[in-house]
Amino acid sequence: MKPLYSVAQIRDIETTALASLPPGSLMQRAGQSASELAVKLVAHRQSPQVLVLAGPGNNGGDALEVAANLGQAGIAVTVLRLAGASTPPDSARALLRARAGGVRFADALPADVDWALVVDGLFGIGLARALSGAARALACAVNEHDWPVLALDVPSGLDADTGALVGPDGVAVRAGHTITFIGDKPGLHTGQGRDYAGAVTLAGLGVELPAQAPAEAQLNEVALFARYLHPRAQNSHKGSFGNVAVIGGARGMLGAPVLAARGALLAGAGRVFVATLDRNPGLDMAQPELMFRDAAGYDPAGSTLVIGPGMGDSADALRLLHRAQGGAAPLVLDADALNLIAANPDLQLQLAQRTGATALTPHPLEAARLLGVTIAVIQGDRMAAARELAARLRCHVVLKGAGSVLARPDGMVVINPTGNPGLATAGTGDVLAGICGALLAQGWPGWEALLGAVWVHGAAADRLVAQGVGPIGLTAGELPAAARAVLNALVLEIGG
Numbered sequence: 001m002k003p004l005y006s007v008a009q010i011r012d013i014e015t016t017a018l019a020s021l022p023p024g025s026l027m028q029r030a031g032q033s034a035s036e037l038a039v040k041l042v043a044h045r046q047s048p049q050v051l052v053l054a055g056p057g058n059n060g061g062d063a064l065e066v067a068a069n070l071g072q073a074g075i076a077v078t079v080l081r082l083a084g085a086s087t088p089p090d091s092a093r094a095l096l097r098a099r100a101g102g103v104r105f106a107d108a109l110p111a112d113v114d115w116a117l118v119v120d121g122l123f124g125i126g127l128a129r130a131l132s133g134a135a136r137a138l139a140c141a142v143n144e145h146d147w148p149v150l151a152l153d154v155p156s157g158l159d160a161d162t163g164a165l166v167g168p169d170g171v172a173v174r175a176g177h178t179i180t181f182i183g184d185k186p187g188l189h190t191g192q193g194r195d196y197a198g199a200v201t202l203a204g205l206g207v208e209l210p211a212q213a214p215a216e217a218q219l220n221e222v223a224l225f226a227r228y229l230h231p232r233a234q235n236s237h238k239g240s241f242g243n244v245a246v247i248g249g250a251r252g253m254l255g256a257p258v259l260a261a262r263g264a265l266l267a268g269a270g271r272v273f274v275a276t277l278d279r280n281p282g283l284d285m286a287q288p289e290l291m292f293r294d295a296a297g298y299d300p301a302g303s304t305l306v307i308g309p310g311m312g313d314s315a316d317a318l319r320l321l322h323r324a325q326g327g328a329a330p331l332v333l334d335a336d337a338l339n340l341i342a343a344n345p346d347l348q349l350q351l352a353q354r355t356g357a358t359a360l361t362p363h364p365l366e367a368a369r370l371l372g373v374t375i376a377v378i379q380g381d382r383m384a385a386a387r388e389l390a391a392r393l394r395c396h397v398v399l400k401g402a403g404s405v406l407a408r409p410d411g412m413v414v415i416n417p418t419g420n421p422g423l424a425t426a427g428t429g430d431v432l433a434g435i436c437g438a439l440l441a442q443g444w445p446g447w448e449a450l451l452g453a454v455w456v457h458g459a460a461a462d463r464l465v466a467q468g469v470g471p472i473g474l475t476a477g478e479l480p481a482a483a484r485a486v487l488n489a490l491v492l493e494i495g496g
């Protein structure tokens with residue numbers, strides 16, 4: 001398990017740990033781990049010069065420990081310190097250490113130095129308000145250059161709980177690496193956190209994490225759905241892997257259900273149907289395995305349903321959605337289905353009373369409509385939004401976008417680490433809905449199907465980027481084959 005802890009939880013854990021340790025020892029361990037990483041990050045440079053930004057609190061103390069260690073190692077270190085009204089005791093000790101050896105202190109950002117590394121120790125989990133004044137100016141100055149940045153605990157200015165920048169018009173230090181202490185934090189993995197934290201390293205500092213208290217959330221990983229990655233029995237047939245029916249495709253929007261259907265087919269569904277609201281095209285020449293039907297008279301009995309891609313908001317769409325929600329078949333609700341649900345309290349009620357597996361796959365705008373708030377509110381706390389939707393509608397939810405957030409009605413939250421901005425192009429969400437439908441059709445339970453689909457979909461995009469297909473110009477149509485490769489590799493690795 002890769003747990004993610006809220007700031008409040010980290011504070012509790014820290015308090016317990018500090019009580020049984022000599023003063024300053026956690027800060028020294030933080031400084032030790034961070035300086036080891038810093039040394040690695042500058043190892044390729046000759047005579048590297050390192051700038052250490054030290055804030056007024058204990059995050060600044062960590063930074064001063066790093067400065068002292070690097071100075072001792074013979075690396076040229078300059079500290080720029082933003083002192084507060086008072087200095088906490090551990091940080092005061094670290095300041096004495098840094099002053100005692102080999103570290104230069106500057107009053108302002110030295111001009112014309114090409115820093116091999118900037119260590120950001122302005123603010124960590126104690127950030128209380130938006131960066132302003134000197135801290136804001138420093139963050140902006142660092143972000144304007146392409147110096148490598150190592151953030152201590154949390155990039156300064158980022159909310160470790162939510163992954164949003166703190167304050168209206170907020171600014172944060174943009175780091176390539178973040179070394180985070182004691183426990184990993186959700187804000188480093190979703191929303192703006194992914195861009196600002198960069199690669200995250202966890203330094204536990206030898207602190208025991210509470211086995212009994214559940215973490216706020218966890219990162220998605222293969223272990224969470226591995227038990228459903230079976231090798232196929234020799235004696236299987238197409239009926240063994242379920243049917244998926246994709247319902248959607250109003251006028252001009254036929255591509256959306258076709259992309260979902262291709263996603264479902266290549267993620268292993270035995271048979272895939274596309275029931276269209278607009279004229280039935282009869283055939284997808286590029287994927288002739290798909291079977292087309294008219295949505296109006298179509299009976300999807302026996303199929304897992306993916307409903308919504310390109311469906312529009314017509315009376316027919318509403319009727320089809322109502323019928324789908326009324327049945328017991330596993331259901332993936334995407335795109336226009338979500339907009340119809342947002343606009344119809346009856347559908348919300350019906351949804352909350354369903355017993356079959358139900359996955360909701362909103363992007364932030366769809367989530368905003370469903371909750372009756374703005375996108376800014378959703379993105380301001382993505383975990384809270386996903387949790388609220390799952391609880392209200394009693395469904396499994398994935399709030400999509402960088403660091404997709406999955407939530408269950410019981411409050412469990414998982415953040416997905418796979419995927420990249422190559423996915424920020426039309427139709428990739430349709431493919432995700434199709435993959436999810438395929439896993440459900442193959443008998444995966446609702447929650448694991450959503451975890452698996454989101455992980456595989458992101459990993460497919462990562463695989464394409466590694467092959468040079470994207471992020472620029474990656475297309476949704478390329479994802480199904482890549483998802484197929486990822487799934488088969490996983491089955492070989494785990495199930496085989």
Ligand SMILES: NC(=O)C1=CN([C@@H]2O[C@H](COP(=O)(O)OP(=O)(O)OC[C@H]3O[C@@H](n4cnc5c(N)ncnc54)[C@H](OP(=O)(O)O)[C@@H]3O)[C@@H](O)[C@H]2O)[C@@H](O)CC1
Pocket residue numbers: 014018026027030055056057058059060062084088090122123124125126127128129130131132135152153154181
């Ligand atoms: N305790 C330990 O042993 C360990 C702690 N650890 C480390 O400590 C970090 C937490 O330390 P922390 O609690 O001191 O908070 P920190 O992030 O330094 O910020 C608070 C200071 O900033 C100030 N301030 C806040 N916002 C501001 C703003 N916008 N603009 C200006 N000022 C602002 C605030 O002042 P005030 O709000 O009172 O004005 C206060 O002075 C944690 O992330 C980890 O790195 C690790 O070493 C493990 C061991």
Ligand SMILES: Nc1ncnc2c1ncn2[C@@H]1O[C@H](COP(=O)(O)OP(=O)(O)O)[C@@H](O)[C@H]1O
Pocket residue numbers: 335362363399400401402403404418419420421422423424425426427428429430431432457
């Ligand atoms: N920057 C990003 N990083 C990672 N994943 C992303 C990013 N942007 C979009 N995605 C993913 O791409 C998909 C887009 O879905 P959606 O917005 O519904 O698109 P569409 O409706 O065009 O199919 C989602 O799975 C989302 O999580």
Ligand SMILES: [K+]
Pocket residue numbers: 059120121122123124151152153154155156
């Ligand atoms: K920091």
